[in-house]
Amino acid sequence: MKAFAADLHVHTGLSPCAAEEMTPPAIVQAAVERGLAMIAICDHNAAGNARATIEAARRAAGFSPGGATRARGASGVKLTVIAGMEITTAEEVHVVGLFPGVGAAEAAAEEVRATLPDGDEAYTRRFGGQRVMDADGRVVAEEPKMLAAASGLDLSAAVALVKKHGGVAVAAHVNRRSFSVFSQLGLFPADAGFDALEVFTPCLAAAQPAADGPSGRADVRELRKLGLPMVASSDSHFLADIGRARSVFEMEAPTFEELVLALRGVGGRRVTHA
Amino acid sequence: MLSDVLAHAPKGGVLVTVQVHLNVIAVAVHAELAAIVFASGRIPDDAVRAKAVEEGIALYGSERSAFDIVGRLYELGVRGPRE
Numbered sequence: 093m094k095a096f097a098a099d100l101h102v103h104t105g106l107s108p109c110a111a112e113e114m115t116p117p118a119i120v121q122a123a124v125e126r127g128l129a130m131i132a133i134c135d136h137n138a139a140g141n142a143r144a145t146i147e148a149a150r151r152a153a154g155f156s157p158g159g160a161t162r163a164r165g166a167s168g169v170k171l172t173v174i175a176g177m178e179i180t181t182a183e184e185v186h187v188v189g190l191f192p193g194v195g196a197a198e199a200a201a202e203e204v205r206a207t208l209p210d211g212d213e214a215y216t217r218r219f220g221g222q223r224v225m226d227a228d229g230r231v232v233a234e235e236p237k238m239l240a241a242a243s244g245l246d247l248s249a250a251v252a253l254v255k256k257h258g259g260v261a262v263a264a265h266v267n268r269r270s271f272s273v274f275s276q277l278g279l280f281p282a283d284a285g286f287d288a289l290e291v292f293t294p295c296l297a298a299a300q301p302a303a304d305g306p307s308g309r310a311d312v313r314e315l316r317k318l319g320l321p322m323v324a325s326s327d328s329h330f331l332a333d334i335g336r337a338r339s340v341f342e343m344e345a346p347t348f349e350e351l352v353l354a355l356r357g358v359g360g361r362r363v364t365h366a
Numbered sequence: 367m368l369s370d371v372l373a374h375a376p377k378g379g380v381l382v383t384v385q386v387h388l389n390v391i392a393v394a395v396h397a398e399l400a401a402i403v404f405a406s407g408r409i410p411d412d413a414v415r416a417k418a419v420e421e422g423i424a425l426y427g428s429e430r431s432a433f434d435i436v437g438r439l440y441e442l443g444v445r446g447p448r449e
Contacts, residue, residue: 183385183387245388246386246387264403274369275367275368275369276367276368276369276370276385277368277369277387277389277393277422278367278368278369278371278389278392278393278396279368279389279392279393281388281389282385
């Protein structure tokens with residue numbers, strides 16, 4: 093069993109609230125520099141930059157687009173990029189879906205997209221650009237839908253959508269005051285079907301319980317009672333935040349399939365927060 | 367946000383909301399609310415309605431917005447706990 097540091101919630105410039113600097117190659121470079129073996133690209137209600145980021149990681153590791161190994165790559169360090177999406181449900185709960193492949197993520201995103209309102213100039217001015225990029229970080233298109241809006245899917249429909257496409261559903265930043273299961277729904281629905289909880293904190297082991305009661309922030313001790321695996325992720329909107337929160341996955345290889353087994357604790361695999 | 371209802375709603379109060387998730391009932395029971403008004407034509411599904419019957423929470427629905435409903439309740443003399 094090997095240990096792989098992972099930050100499974102990173103936005104790109106496709107998310108209107110993320111910085112322009114969040115381009116596929118810049119994200120890959122920052123992740124590699126900070127010792128991450130895996131990241132997941134999770135834009136709001138979209139997966140349009142996952143493919144480019146996967147390609148950027150492949151190039152950084154020294155592979156040509158066709159898959160043939162070059163003699164010497166740019167960095168030679170391999171980074172696994174998982175294709176994900178952060179769905180905003182009708183209740184304004186954020187659900188992170190992590191998918192087995194980029195095709196699955198894109199198909200799920202297409203279904204979410206169909207429920208989103210159209211954006212306009214005023215929306216772009218207030219919320220920011222939504223840049224679809226290539227592996228070099230060049231803007232190839234602007235997403236016209238309102239990615240910052242709530243989708244038409246309620247919580248159970250969003251979780252079901254993720255599973256339909258073979259993904260795992262993670263309750264995003266459960267200890268934050270906004271857009272979390274707790275803030276929007278007050279209590280954690282036991283039958284929601286989540287595979288894991290995402291905790292927004294640099295180090296779960298050191299996390300202090302919230303002192304201010306039922307304010308929308310659940311404390312870590314309470315979260316443990318839900319019996320779901322916990323992952324720490326950065327929810328990065330800026331390059332400086334990538335890897336600031338991370339989990340360590342002890343598993344055979346840095347793949348989606350192994351990650352699922354680690355979340356379930358199969359065969360000695362596990363998630364730790366060193 | 368239902369977390370705010372949990373933390374601050376007065377016992378016997380009325381919740382006016384566009385939220386139709388089952389947890390609205392759970393939170394109303396926990397906060398000991400008397401009734402829920404679903405605004406803007408939002409209609410909860412059968413499971414939510416059955417839970418409300420089981421828990422003895424009265425449900426109302428209106429095409430009006432939450433703003434208009436609360437304004438009308440205020441006009442009728444309904445006041446918050448600190449007034």
